Amino acid sequence: MLMLKKTILAIAIAAAAAALFFTASDLIRADGSPGIALTGQVSSEKEGPMGGVVVGAKREGSTITINVFSDEQGRYNFPASKLGPGRYSLRIRAAGYDLDGPKAVDVASGKVTTGDIKLRPTKNLAGQLSDAEWLLSIPGTDEQKKFLLNCNSCHTIERIMKSTHNADEWVQVFQRMSLYAPGSTPLRPQMTVGGVQRDRTRGADVKAVAEWLATVNLHSSPTWEYLLKTLPRPKGRATRAIITEYDLPRKLAEPHDVVVDSDGMAWYSDFGEQFIGKVDPKTGKVTEYPIPVLKKGFPTGTLDLQLDKDENLWVSLMYQGGIAKFDKKTEKFQIFALPKEWQGNHTQQSMVSPSYSHVDGKVWTNNQDDHSILRLDLATGKFENLGPFEIPGANRTISAYGIPADHGNNIYLLEFGANNIGRI
Incomplete structure (x- = not known):
């Protein structure tokens, strides 16, 4: 009975706190419309x-999260143009801290809602570190x-550091x-198929690297024997930004490239599966189009x-051995597979x-296997192999990652991992 009373009391206190956090303000612009939908101060003991704290708000039932930054006084503001009326869940990003409360807020129409956010020290700093912060921390x-x-x-990199x-x-x-x-x-x-290996060591002394990793992971100790470091939070102009996130329907989606068409639709390729997708930035609606497996x-x-x-839209099909064109009007793919005699496991x-x-009438592509440059003739559907191109004096061929074309459809080869640019 005592525990029940304590629970009820805690709920009452929490409700009172919520009422203090989320009182609607009458701060309205002269034209009668509020410039800010949700505001408040982020602080910790x-x-x-x-x-520099990222504050995210996501309306119930929505797939869109709006993120803003707190300024040097800890104040954050969500423009009314970004948040309509409704109940929003809140989240934060500040390395070293977790959201203590509140976790949600009701935004009213035509009013400014105030919600002060309290943070507490995290108990899992390792789970918050970015790869850059791990590299900063590791001896x-x-x-x-x-x-x-x-x-x-x-x-x-966290996965590596947590290994034993x-x-x-x-x-x-x-x-x-x-x-x-x-x-x-x-x-x-x-x-990969056929035992094809990718060079993941890039000429490094494998034994020396292995010995080093065994000293910085959890092989010898249940905790890391070095300080976990975090990067400074943004400040000044870096906090004057709004980041909008869109949920995708597949949990394992790996959006890679994103292009925006003249209608404002955002299209993305998927690095792990046979899809391209379309996102309507206004509604958050996502439409995905499966690509045939070759x-x-x-x-x-x-x-x-x-x-x-x-x-x-044109998309490169990686290990499926070809490229594909997606007609936006018919919503159909036209697949251009490489000739069988050019196909290999890699x-x-x-x-x-x-x-x-x-x-x-030519579309350019490449074969990353041997660094060759290929050209598709749209009239015949046939590929031409121009072969790889050597870098003068470097004793290697250029591995192109990015092949933009000029107005004459001559392409430039942007070398992956170095500073060379070639032109065909």
Whole structure:
């Protein structure tokens, strides 16, 4: 009975606190419309008013989250143009802190709602660190830490630091990781076909790296023996921004490239599965279009996404061995597969360039396997292989990541991992 009374009392206190936090203000503009829908101050017992905190608000039933930043006085403001009336869940992003309360707020129409936000120190700082903050925290040289940039395209650095592998086990991990295809994630790993290996060590001393990792993960200790560091929060002009997030319908979606058409629709490619998607920024509605699988059993996923002059979408099909055109009017795909004799276990079309295909009827793509440049003739549907291009004096071919075209449909090759630019 005593516990029940305490619970009821706690609820009453919480309700009273909520009433104080969320009183509607009469601060209305001269024209009768409020400029701000939701405002308040972010603070903690440790720091007092806190600037640079990301505050997110998501209306019940919506797939859109609006994020703003608190200023140097800890005050945040959501414009009325971004938040309509309704009940919103709140969240924050400030490394080292969790949201203490409140967790939700009711925004009224035509009024300014005030909600002061309290933060408390987090009990799980490791779970909040970005990859950049892990690199800042981990003891080691820049060269040692550079190795980890071969890993975090598939998973976070936190995952590495929470492991308990010893040096010998790390060597085995490196070998296993070389068999995973791009677009893999811990929830959806994809193996390459035919034992094809990807160079994940990039010429590093594997044994030395393995020994180093065994000293900075949890192999020898249940906790890290170094200080977990966080980056400074934004301030000044960096806090004057609004970030809008849109939920996607598939949990495992991996949006890679995003392009916006003249209607304001945002289109995205999926790095792990055979889809392109469309987002209506005004409503948050998402429409996804499945792409046919060309090579069953091979890794799926797309990468480069571009618009042609007529605003049809072109996408590179990676290990599926080809490129695809999506007609926005018919909502149908036209698939252009590479000739069978060009196909191998590691054939990979990562880039596509249709922007000026109307000039000469040619669409550019590549084969990341051997760094060759390919050109599709739209009239015949046939590919031309121009081969790889060597960098003068460098004794290597250019690995293009980005092949933008000029007005004459001549392309530029942007080298991946270096500073060279080629032109064809």
